[in-house]
Amino acid sequence: MSTNIEKLFKPFAVKSLSLKNKTVMAPMTRAFSPNYVPSKEVAAYYRRRAEGNVGLIITEGTFISHKGANGYENVPAIYGAEALAGWKHVVEEVHAAGGQIAPQLWHVGSVRKVGIGPNKDVPAYSPSGLFKPGAENGVAMTQDDINEVVESFAQAALDAKNIGFDAIEVHGAHGYLVDQFFWEGTNQRDDKYGGSLEKRTRFGVEIVEAIRAKVGADFTIIFRFSQWKQQDYTAKLCQTPAELATFLGLLSDAGVDVFHASTRRFWVSEFEGSDLNLAGWTKKLTNKPxxxxxNVGLDADFIGEGNKDLSGTSNPTGIDELLERLGNDEFDLVAIGRALLVDPDWVNKIGVNALEQIKPFTKKSLMSLS
Structure with missing residues (x-):
C-alpha cells in the first residue's frame, strides 16, 4: 500500500495543468451563488480545499451564456462581467493557496423548468424535446440553436482561460444537454445529430472542436461523461467496449486531453469479463489521461437504485482497492466528492493515514456545508 499511496501523491502534468498530486475535487452543485455570481464565500470554500492539498479543483457546474442553459437558482454563471470577476477572485484564492482549478461548463438541456432565472420565460432546449424516453419537456433544438450553444461553450472556455483558470471541463454527463444528444433515449433526431452513435456524438465533438479553436493547442480540455443518467441510473450509453471505443475516439480526435469517467461506485466493473471500471476502459481505449x-473513501450511496431514498448514511472506508487500481495504471487521477465536501483536509489526512479522524456523515449534514 505504501508504494501506491506514494503514487497518489506524485505530481501529474498534461498541457496547461501541472498538479502537485493526483487528487481532484469532483464538481458538486452547491447553489450558494445569489444572482448567479460566485461570491467571496465561494472563493473561500474553494481555497480551503486547495489549502487541504487537493491537486486539481473542478468547480461546481457553472452555466454558459445560452438563454436556456440554467436549471437551478443560486448556481453560478460563467458569463457577464460580474460573474467573471467573481470567478477571477476564486481563481486567485486557489492559486494563492497553491492549487489549480478548472470550471465545469454546463448546459442543463431539458432538465430546465420555465421560471428559473436569469431568463425565466425561456423553455428547456434539448435534442428532441424529451426529458427522458416518453416524457416531453421543452423544445427540440434547431440548427441555429445548436450553433448558438456550441459558440456559448467555446466563449465560456476562452473567458475561463483569460481570467486565469488552469483548464476547463465540459459537462457531458448525467443526462444534461450534451449527454441528451449522446443518449438514444433522449435523442430521436433524424438529421446529422441523431441516429447512429457516431451521429449522436457529433454535438459533443463540435463543442470540443470549437473550444480547441478558441483556447489554442496547449490549454487542457477535460470531458466528463457517464453511462448512467439522472433520469435512469441503469442507462448504458455504450453497451460494449467497441461502442465505447467509437464514442471516445471521436471526442479524443476532436481535442479532449483528459476524460473524467463518472461512475457512482469506482469499484464496479464496467463490462463482463473484465475487472476494469469505466475509467480503466477509457484509458485502455484512448491512452489519454x-x-x-x-464514492471514493466512502462505503455507500445516499441514493438508492430507485432514485428515491435520500435518507442513508455514508461512512469512511479504506482506499486500498483504489490505490491498487491506481498502482496498476487503471487510471491517472482520482476525484473525491462527498468525502472532500465534508472535510477540506481529507487529502492531507489520507496522506498521513489518519482515516480515523474522518467522521461518518449523512445527506442532511452536508446541506449546510460551505
Missing part, C-alpha cells in the same frame, strides 16, 4: 470517481 483519465479521472476516476465514485
Amino acid at each position: 483519465v479521472i476516476t470517481v465514485g
Whole structure:
C-alpha cells in the first residue's frame, strides 16, 4: 500500500495543468451563488480545499451564456462581467493557496423548468424535446440553436482561460444537454445529430472542436461523461467496449486531453469479463489521461437504485482497492466528492493515514456545508 499511496501523491502534468498530486475535487452543485455570481464565500470554500492539498479543483457546474442553459437558482454563471470577476477572485484564492482549478461548463438541456432565472420565460432546449424516453419537456433544438450553444461553450472556455483558470471541463454527463444528444433515449433526431452513435456524438465533438479553436493547442480540455443518467441510473450509453471505443475516439480526435469517467461506485466493473471500471476502459481505449470517481473513501450511496431514498448514511472506508487500481495504471487521477465536501483536509489526512479522524456523515449534514 505504501508504494501506491506514494503514487497518489506524485505530481501529474498534461498541457496547461501541472498538479502537485493526483487528487481532484469532483464538481458538486452547491447553489450558494445569489444572482448567479460566485461570491467571496465561494472563493473561500474553494481555497480551503486547495489549502487541504487537493491537486486539481473542478468547480461546481457553472452555466454558459445560452438563454436556456440554467436549471437551478443560486448556481453560478460563467458569463457577464460580474460573474467573471467573481470567478477571477476564486481563481486567485486557489492559486494563492497553491492549487489549480478548472470550471465545469454546463448546459442543463431539458432538465430546465420555465421560471428559473436569469431568463425565466425561456423553455428547456434539448435534442428532441424529451426529458427522458416518453416524457416531453421543452423544445427540440434547431440548427441555429445548436450553433448558438456550441459558440456559448467555446466563449465560456476562452473567458475561463483569460481570467486565469488552469483548464476547463465540459459537462457531458448525467443526462444534461450534451449527454441528451449522446443518449438514444433522449435523442430521436433524424438529421446529422441523431441516429447512429457516431451521429449522436457529433454535438459533443463540435463543442470540443470549437473550444480547441478558441483556447489554442496547449490549454487542457477535460470531458466528463457517464453511462448512467439522472433520469435512469441503469442507462448504458455504450453497451460494449467497441461502442465505447467509437464514442471516445471521436471526442479524443476532436481535442479532449483528459476524460473524467463518472461512475457512482469506482469499484464496479464496467463490462463482463473484465475487472476494469469505466475509467480503466477509457484509458485502455484512448491512452489519454483519465479521472476516476465514485464514492471514493466512502462505503455507500445516499441514493438508492430507485432514485428515491435520500435518507442513508455514508461512512469512511479504506482506499486500498483504489490505490491498487491506481498502482496498476487503471487510471491517472482520482476525484473525491462527498468525502472532500465534508472535510477540506481529507487529502492531507489520507496522506498521513489518519482515516480515523474522518467522521461518518449523512445527506442532511452536508446541506449546510460551505
